[in-house]
Amino acid sequence: MNTTSAAASPSDLQRARGGLHVAVKRRGAASVLADLRQDGCLKARFPHAPGWFEAVTLNSSGGVAGGDRLDADFAVGTGAAATFSSQAAERFYRALAADPPALVRTRIAVAEGAAAEWLPQEAILFDHAALDRRLEIELAADSWFLGLETLVFGRAAMGEQVRGLRLADTIRVRRDGRLILHDQIRLAGDAAALLQGRALAAGGAAVATLVHVAPDAEARLAALRDAWAAAPAEAACSAWNGMLVGRVVAGDAAALRATLLAALCVLRGGRAVPRVWLI
Helix, strand or coil: CCCCCCCCCHHHHCCCEEEEEEEEEEECCEEEEEEEEEEECEEEECCCCCCCEEEEEEECCCCECCCCEEEEEEEECCCCEEEEEECCCEEECECCCCCCCEEEEEEEEECCCCEEEEECCCEEECCCEEEEEEEEEEECCCCEEEEEEEEEECCHHHCCCCCCEEEEEEEEEEECCEEEEEEEEEEEECHHHHCCCCCCCCCCCEEEEEEEECCCHHHHHHHHHHHHHCCCCEEEEEEECCEEEEEEEECCHHHHHHHHHHHHHHHCCCCCCCHHHHC
16 A cells, blocks of 8 residues: 655645635515535625625634635625625635735626625734735626725734735726726835825825726715714725725724715615624
């Protein structure tokens, strides 16, 4: 008997892997689960929420380190409506200099007449984190989408500063097969010092990008600006060609969240935010 086998290196054994696929379809007047696949540390839970179908993701590995990989794929079928959020803020821990970055890939496909929301909680970057994150949105010509991505550079309450960082953060949106938004953030080095620049964050420690694509997206611009006029963080937005894009820069995660909640109240027609946002 041949007992020879390839031994995994210690670094291989430390890598977390997660894969998740959630598909939602329209059945009568309701949006229901059509397909679910879970692999590794990525899981989904489905709270009973009135109205839209809701899925909450969780990472059972307890955080993300260099070399980890998380792949999530969501599909919303014709006429369905779904909200995808996360159970808690995701923490991206210190990576060794030789470690590859953590890879986080999220794809959301929204069919004709369908609506989808991508509302994860904050991504908290620890000192010397290494992250390559991509959000890919595929929309039909008449579909509705609201999504956001956040970055928190250390925990302000703990006095943390991110002095070393490798970050690539990309958002791409396609409508009817055509690329309508390519947004990318790249930071390498002393993030705490880089964020002092006025062209970046003017001393802020938390940032967010909000994207809303809908036939009436431009008509919501004035209401969002009004809501953000009294927000605790610096925020601005623009709208063109059926798309609204907003930016938020805050001193800490609490101010960032309060500002995003004000936006969600306006753009979601008064619907309650996912309960995980209130815990």
